[in-house]
Each structure stands twice: as structure tokens, then as C-alpha cells.
Amino acid sequence: MQLVVKTDIKVYPLSSRGKVRDIYAVDDDTLLIVATDRMSAFDVVMNESIPYKGVILNKITLFWMEKFKDVVPCHLLESDISRFPEPLAPYADMLEGRAVLVRKATPLPVECIVRGYITGSGWKDYQASGSLCGHKPPARLREADKLDPAIFTPSTKADLGKHDANISVDEAARLLGQATAAEAKKISLTIYETGRSYAAGRGILVADTKFEFGMIDGRLHLIDEVLTPDSSRFWPAAEYRPGQGQPSFDKQYLRDWLKKQPWNMQAPPPDLPDDVIEATAARYREAYEILTGEKIF
Ligand SMILES: Nc1ncnc2c1ncn2[C@@H]1O[C@H](COP(=O)(O)OP(=O)(O)OP(=O)(O)O)[C@@H](O)[C@H]1O
Ligand SMILES: [Mg+2]
Structure with missing residues (x-):
């Protein structure tokens, strides 16, 4: 598993880059969604990333989609990267734990x-x-x-x-x-x-x-x-x-930390100190572990 801030997958066209996710068009009906470690707050992307946040978000989402599958269908096609299309094989380390293949929706x-x-x-x-x-x-x-x-x-x-x-x-x-x-x-x-x-x-x-x-x-x-x-x-x-x-x-x-800074909530954001990054990462890990009862790493 790797830290991922921005992906550069060359085998499929980039469909969009959101604040957190990089999305590639695998074919007309299928998207590859990669949850990166980018952090947004107040709709602004921070300069620093939160280690493995994308993995945590992806795993929590998979957990709930499975729980709700009898209530509502979801877009998920595949979360096991060993079953991803062959052209993605060179990117396996980068995608591990944080990527899904989904049906393209409107x-x-x-x-x-x-x-x-x-x-x-x-x-x-x-x-x-x-x-x-x-x-x-x-x-x-x-x-x-x-x-x-x-x-x-x-x-x-x-x-x-x-x-x-x-x-x-x-x-x-x-x-x-x-x-x-x-x-x-x-x-x-x-x-x-x-x-x-x-x-x-x-x-x-x-x-x-x-x-x-x-x-x-x-x-x-x-x-x-x-x-x-x-x-x-x-x-x-x-x-x-x-x-x-x-x-x-x-x-x-x-x-709460950002609100205490002299910042007008428009890009560019203030730099995040290491202790704020680590405290944020710890909260995300804890959320995963409490919800699922499993260790994240
Ligand atoms: N199956 C799907 N088909 C088409 N678009 C999708 C699908 N699943 C998610 N999306 C879109 O992908 C984007 C996800 O990227 P990301 O979360 O980075 O977006 P964002 O909207 O910029 O960020 P934020 O969640 O902070 O508002 C969203 O715009 C979402 O609507
Ligand atoms: Mg989003």
C-alpha cells in the first residue's frame, strides 16, 4: 500500500479529478475511482495530505454499501484489484485498498x-x-x-x-x-x-x-x-x-483548527503542522476501527 496524493494512470483517460478522488474512464459504462489522501475542508484542498485517508474512506464505503445492498443498489462492480482489468496491473501498489471499479452513473x-x-x-x-x-x-x-x-x-x-x-x-x-x-x-x-x-x-x-x-x-x-x-x-x-x-x-x-487561523476560507489554505496532520489521521483510523471492529493496517 502506498501514500497517494495524485494519480497519473496512463492506460485510461482521466475523467475528472475531484477534491479527493481521481476518476478514470475505463470504458463507456465503467469508471475507476481512486480515493487519494488529499484532504479538503470548507471545500478547499489542503496543501498536505492525510496518510492513508483514501484507503480508510474506501474501506468504510465498501463496508456500508455491503450493509445497504438490500435497500438500494449501488454502483460497485469490483473492489478486488487482482480482478481489475489487466492494463491496471502495473498500478496495483498504488491502487491497493483505495480503488474501485464502478458503473458510470448520471x-x-x-x-x-x-x-x-x-x-x-x-x-x-x-x-x-x-x-x-x-x-x-x-x-x-x-x-x-x-x-x-x-x-x-x-x-x-x-x-x-x-x-x-x-x-x-x-x-x-x-x-x-x-x-x-x-x-x-x-x-x-x-x-x-x-x-x-x-x-x-x-x-x-x-x-x-x-x-x-x-x-x-x-x-x-x-x-x-x-x-x-x-x-x-x-x-x-x-x-x-x-x-x-x-x-x-x-x-x-x-x-476547528482552521477556524482559529487567520484564513478567509479561500485557496490557498494555511500549511498544516505535523501534529494536526497526525491527529486528523488518527481520528480517521479510529473511526474505521470502531465501526468495523477491524484494524485498518
Ligand atoms: N458511479 C459514479 N458515476 C459517476 N460519477 C460518480 C460516481 N460515483 C461518484 N461520482 C462522482 O465522483 C466525484 C467524486 O470525487 P470527489 O469526492 O473528489 O468529488 P468532490 O465533489 O470534488 O469532493 P467533495 O466530496 O469534497 O464535494 C463526485 O463528483 C461524484 O458525484
Ligand atoms: Mg465527494
């Missing part, structure tokens, strides 16, 4: 966010307006209180360098069509609730998360990453104290 233009605890922008919105992305909570909430049931708060997908914007469920229906919006909402809430109760049993509270769906052969499929520390907020259940911010196993630690 991603929905909406991010499916589910909030199960009130925090982050949801908490800000609630303090300012008394409602939470258009939802009116039944009772007064403290920061980090549980939302039961969880709520669906979709957002638009912004282009690189821009920030996503929350939209109402009605706007999502306009963008996606009524039926697709309703299905995406239902599946998002179902897999979130399943995931949150599983994770809670292992000592992690999934405060909120973002799912992505895409169309493959006219059917909705789960794509991208699933319930990872990049796409979710993970809190240690043992330290949960509503009424304040929570410690976390995700990028919140880095976000």
Missing part, C-alpha cells in the same frame, strides 16, 4: 443530506431563524441535540471552489422530478437510520451525513462515498454532551 444534481443531530450550519440556521433548513423542530433544541426522526435537508452541488447551498425539498423535487426526489429522500432516511443505529451500537454517533445518488439504466443507485468521516460527522458516543460542540472522529477537528 449523478443527481442534488446532495442528499440527512441530519440526525443539530450541529454545524443546521445549528446556525436554527439559532438565527428558529427553523432548520425549512423544518420546524417540535421543541426547543440545544446545540448537538438528537433529531428523532432525522431530517432530510438537500443541497445543490456547487462547482469546485464554491460552497454548496441548502435547498428546500420542493426545490429538490423541481430539480429531480417528484418521484426521484421522493425516492432519494426515502432511501437517504432509511439508510441513515440503519447506519446510525448500527454505529451507535459500536460507540459512534453519526450526527449527519451526505449521500449521493445517480441514475444507472433508469434506476436510482447509491454512488460516491457512504457514511465516511469525510461525508459525515462522527461523534464518540461516550463523550456526548448536548448543549455544546462535540469532539469528533471526522474533519471537524481540522475545521
Whole structure:
């Protein structure tokens, strides 16, 4: 296994390079997705990478996709690199643990966010307006209180360098069509609730998360990453104290550090000290090990 910041695979055309993933077109219907160790926060890619973060994200996503396979089909074709197409053989070390072959989807233009605890922008919105992305909570909430049931708060997908914007469920229906919006909402809430109760049993509270769906052969499929520390907020259940911010196993630690720096949240970001990199890496490893009960390396 290798540290990977940026890939340069010459046997297939690069389809896109996201903040975290490098994506190659294997053929018209198949993509190779490589989760690198790049770290983004506030939609800006950091100068430094977090060792093996891509491996952790990939393995956590595979773990959940397997768990949810009876609820929603997913894009996954192959995660065992020994069964990847022969032209990728020279790249095996680089791809090990962090690459998947998937069916190419047409991603929905909406991010499916589910909030199960009130925090982050949801908490800000609630303090300012008394409602939470258009939802009116039944009772007064403290920061980090549980939302039961969880709520669906979709957002638009912004282009690189821009920030996503929350939209109402009605706007999502306009963008996606009524039926697709309703299905995406239902599946998002179902897999979130399943995931949150599983994770809670292992000592992690999934405060909120973002799912992505895409169309493959006219059917909705789960794509991208699933319930990872990049796409979710993970809190240690043992330290949960509503009424304040929570410690976390995700990028919140880095976000909190960044907020203390003199930085306007536009590229270029400040350089990360070694101890911040290592503390972030340790949180990601811990999230994997607690969730799956397995050592990562
Ligand atoms: N099966 C698929 N078919 C087509 N596109 C996909 C598929 N799975 C994932 N994607 C897309 O690949 C990209 C993943 O790359 P990455 O996570 O780096 O993106 P990003 O959106 O720039 O980052 P962030 O997750 O921080 O917003 C996303 O745009 C996602 O929609
Ligand atoms: Mg992404």
C-alpha cells in the first residue's frame, strides 16, 4: 500500500479529478475511482495530505454499501484489484485498498443530506431563524441535540471552489422530478437510520451525513462515498454532551483548527503542522476501527 496524493494512470483517460478522488474512464459504462489522501475542508484542498485517508474512506464505503445492498443498489462492480482489468496491473501498489471499479452513473444534481443531530450550519440556521433548513423542530433544541426522526435537508452541488447551498425539498423535487426526489429522500432516511443505529451500537454517533445518488439504466443507485468521516460527522458516543460542540472522529477537528487561523476560507489554505496532520489521521483510523471492529493496517 502506498501514500497517494495524485494519480497519473496512463492506460485510461482521466475523467475528472475531484477534491479527493481521481476518476478514470475505463470504458463507456465503467469508471475507476481512486480515493487519494488529499484532504479538503470548507471545500478547499489542503496543501498536505492525510496518510492513508483514501484507503480508510474506501474501506468504510465498501463496508456500508455491503450493509445497504438490500435497500438500494449501488454502483460497485469490483473492489478486488487482482480482478481489475489487466492494463491496471502495473498500478496495483498504488491502487491497493483505495480503488474501485464502478458503473458510470448520471449523478443527481442534488446532495442528499440527512441530519440526525443539530450541529454545524443546521445549528446556525436554527439559532438565527428558529427553523432548520425549512423544518420546524417540535421543541426547543440545544446545540448537538438528537433529531428523532432525522431530517432530510438537500443541497445543490456547487462547482469546485464554491460552497454548496441548502435547498428546500420542493426545490429538490423541481430539480429531480417528484418521484426521484421522493425516492432519494426515502432511501437517504432509511439508510441513515440503519447506519446510525448500527454505529451507535459500536460507540459512534453519526450526527449527519451526505449521500449521493445517480441514475444507472433508469434506476436510482447509491454512488460516491457512504457514511465516511469525510461525508459525515462522527461523534464518540461516550463523550456526548448536548448543549455544546462535540469532539469528533471526522474533519471537524481540522475545521476547528482552521477556524482559529487567520484564513478567509479561500485557496490557498494555511500549511498544516505535523501534529494536526497526525491527529486528523488518527481520528480517521479510529473511526474505521470502531465501526468495523477491524484494524485498518
Ligand atoms: N458511479 C459514479 N458515476 C459517476 N460519477 C460518480 C460516481 N460515483 C461518484 N461520482 C462522482 O465522483 C466525484 C467524486 O470525487 P470527489 O469526492 O473528489 O468529488 P468532490 O465533489 O470534488 O469532493 P467533495 O466530496 O469534497 O464535494 C463526485 O463528483 C461524484 O458525484
Ligand atoms: Mg465527494
